[in-house]
Amino acid sequence: MKAHRARQAASGRQQVSCWLPADLVERIDQLKKQRGLRARAEVIEQELRRLIEAETRA
Incomplete structure (x- = not known):
């Protein structure tokens, strides 16, 4: 799992955690x-991209 997280971070991605x-x-x-x-x-x-793009266009 560490390697996966390292690849994600190297590609500019960040981890976010929340309760739903x-x-x-x-x-x-x-x-x-x-x-x-x-x-x-x-x-x-x-869905976040879709929402943010819609908000940007509004």
């Missing part, structure tokens, strides 16, 4: 499955 309500995690899991993604982080990253 169970219903939101369930929805993230549904989206992950629908999109064929490997990790919740991918869903969260996609």
Whole structure:
């Protein structure tokens, strides 16, 4: 796991941790499955980018 974290950090990524309500995690899991993604982080990253881009355009 250390090597993975080192690669992520080397690519300019940062780890963020937070607590979420169970219903939101369930929805993230549904989206992950629908999109064929490997990790919740991918869903969260996609949706945060979408939100920030929409806010920027507004």
